[in-house]
Amino acid sequence: xxxxxxxxxxxxxxxxxxxxxxxxxxxxxxxxxxxxxxxxxxxxxxxxxxxxxxxxxxxxxxxxxxxxxxxxxxxxxxxxxxxxxxxxxxxxxxxxxxxxxxxxxxxxxxxxxxxxxxxxxxxxxxxxxxxxxxxxxx
Numbered sequence: 046x047x048x049x050x051x052x053x054x055x056x057x058x059x060x061x062x063x064x065x066x067x068x069x070x071x072x073x074x075x076x077x078x079x080x081x082x083x084x085x086x087x088x089x090x091x092x093x094x095x096x097x098x099x100x101x102x103x104x105x106x107x108x109x110x111x112x113x114x115x116x117x118x119x120x121x122x123x124x125x126x127x128x129x130x131x132x133x134x135x136x137x138x139x140x141x142x143x144x145x146x147x148x149x150x151x152x153x154x155x156x157x158x159x160x161x162x163x164x165x166x167x168x169x170x171x172x173x174x175x176x177x178x179x180x181x182x183x
Contacts (some may be wrong), residue, residue: 071112071158073134082181083095083181084179085180086130086177086178086180086181087177087182089143089180090143090146090147090173090176090177090180091143091173091177092170092172092173092174092175092176092177092178093173093174093177094174094177094178094181095178095182096174096176096178097176097177097178097179098115098178100171100174100175100178101115101118101174101175101178101179102115102116102118104165104167104171104175105117105165106118106120106126106175107119107120108120108122109122109161109162110122110123110124110125110126111125111126111127112125112126112127112182113127113182122161123161123162126179126182127182127183128183129141129146129179129180129181129182130179130180130181130182130183131183135149136149136153136156136157136160136162137157138157139156140158143173143176143180146176146179146180147169147172147173147176149162150167150172150175150176151167151168151169151172152164
């Protein structure tokens with residue numbers, strides 16, 4: 046039986062996300078879960094989420110995309126990137142998995158010719174780091 050849209054989203058997120066502390070309180074449990082989320086994102090992408098945030102900023106991704114609590118990520122051209130790990134699709138064309146997200150980041154024009162997302166010559170390592178960072182954002 047095919048998965049519903051919501052179940053596909055949950056399945057895509059399950060590989061990356063862990064439950065977050067209830068009510069958003071900053072507690073030791075929250076800090077542990079945040080660390081676990083970063084560890085999982087690093088494992089599934091092969092990247093470094095902390096380096097990925099710096100690279101997200103350095104490549105100017107925030108000039109087109111918005112992302113809560115990220116310096117300079119206030120763009121209104123591309124979609125909001127909060128919760129990208131929960132989405133079933135990337136760019137409306139690719140199943141949301143680490144390899145596809147990295148492919149999209151590195152060569153968006155190959156995925157969707159004419160897309161507004163520019164080819165920024167993102168290297169393989171940088172794409173892994175940016176993907177790891179994005180998979181930590183809910």
